[in-house]
Amino acid sequence: MGAKLKIAGWISLGAVAGALTTMQLQATARNGLAPLPLEELQQLAAVFGMVKSDYVEPVDEKKLITDAISGMVAGLDPHSQYFDKKSFKEFREGTTGRFVGVGIEITMEDGLVKIVSPIEGSPAYRAGLKSGDLITKIDDTAVKGLTIDQAVKRMRGEPNTKVILTIFRKSESRTFPVTITREEIRVQSVRAKMVEPGYAWLRISQFQDRTVDDFVRKLEELYKQDPALKGIVLDLRNDPGGLLEGAVAVASAFLPKGAVVVSTNGQIAESKAVFKASPEFYVRRGGGDPLKRLPEAIKNVPLVVLVNEGSASASEIVAGALQDHKRAVIMGSQTFGKGSVQTVRQLTPDTALKLTTARYYTPSGRSIQAKGIMPDVMLDETPEGNVYAALRMREADLQKHLQNGDEKDEKDPAREKAREEALRRLEEEALKQQKGAGPKPLPEYGSPEDFQLQQALNRLKGKPVLVSRTAVERKPEETGAN
Secondary structure, three states: OOOOOOOOOOOOOOEOOOOEEEEEOOOOOOOOOOOOOHHHHHHHHHHHHHHHHHOOOOOOHHHHHHHHHHHHHHOOOOOOEEEOHHHHHHHHHHOOOEEEEOOEEEEEEOOEEEEEEEOOOOHHHHOOOOOOOEEEEEOOEEOOOOOHHHHHHHHOOOOOOEEEEEEEEHHHOEEEEEEEEOEEEEOOOEEEEEEEOOEEEEEEOOEOOOHHHHHHHHHHHHHHHOOOOOEEEEEOOOOOOEEHHHHHHHHHHHOOOOOEEEEEEEOOHHHOEEEEOOHHHOOOOOOOOHHHHOOHHHHOOOEEEEEOOOOOOHHHHHHHHHHHOOOOEEEEOOOOOOOEEEEEEEOOOOOEEEEEEEEEEOOOOOEOOOOOOOOOEEOOOEOOEOOOHHHOOOHHHOOOOOOOOOOEOOOOHHHHHHHHHHHHHHHHHHHHHHOOOOOOOOOOOOOOOOHHHHHHHHHHHOOOOOOOOOOOOOOOEOOOOO
16 A cells, blocks of 8 residues: 555445445556547547537536546446545545434435435434335435435435435335434444353444444453453444455454455556555554554454345455454355445546456455355344345346356346245235234344344354255346446
8 A cells, every 4th residue: 555545435325335445645647558449539529519519408518528427437337436526525524434414324226215224323213214215205306317326415415404305115015204304424333242241242334434443442342341252243234345444454353463354456556465464454554553452362252253235345355354264153144245446546636536446355365246255154134034135235236247257147046036935025024014914123233132143142152053044145147247
């Protein structure tokens, strides 16, 4: 990393699966590029001229050029993006874990905004919004037809201003409005507690600027409560990712010094790098090593890592590193599969380009792009199993996703069968809900009712674990992307 400041961002309101992003604050020119395709550029100029002269009403030239840039970048893959002045400001704010909004992590489903989860303690959380809720309108604007960034912009605003979200809740088959007052959201990315004597639960909800310091502080508190910890459950479920340095630091806390955490490889020289469990790979410029404060016992304490389909990017780096070094048992379900690195190059003081520049690899050389991390032990979400797991979106479901290299040309029959079964069960549960006997909502992570946490504790204690009998690996599908 040298003298270049590299940061990574989680776009506020949460683009699903998050981002593993590096940022260079000075734009760099590329030498040795192939000659520009003059015929295509002439065609672009011709289209520009036609739109300018023949469109039904006058069009702003700068907007045309900006839209052309945005379209060019958006056509590459789901994670490359052109930042205009407003979106770049929001991107930078997102890395601090502080922003003004309603406080939800979202994705898109059938053209609507789907709530992945409300941020704990946020206005949306207090208003009772739930995972799986669909937002159909933002104030008077229909969501259908908006991009996820356009939806984010409409939900953002100034503190103490109101926004009306129209919610469709599938489980209750009803639509209703919710008025929410925007406020500054301060995401608490790390939570921890002793779940029972000798056993601790430590949850990271995303990797941001303060995550490593909070992670160390929480571990210090746990060891003060019990200096002879028998086991830790590191909970990375629904962690969409974030700062690369944060992921390297968290993995380094449990690994021997100098162990490889992750490597990256791409077309340009600076994208070829190996990150190890050493301070120079995770300490910010001018800062000290926060991991020095941790007790030596942390290197050997029995460890279970919980993951699911919402664990992406930086959280997959941690899980993959600990799995490859056999430092932890990974439990849960197959992760999201975001194995690409985005570099943000500043174009002007107010605009930037986020471009996919590399794939990342676990210490053993595995690319998890469009595949994810397969747990050592597959777990269901509840004692009754997984009702909706086959329907959840992953990297392999995104249009134009980068391929891993192992995609098949045909759809996976087992996966299609699982989807059909999940849809059938979804319809059955909807009918039950209408009769007042619908499915119970999933319990809060870390609660006594958290089934997967209880299975993780059983593993640490050497007790039997209720392993899933139905969960299978989801194979990537061919999409025609490259």
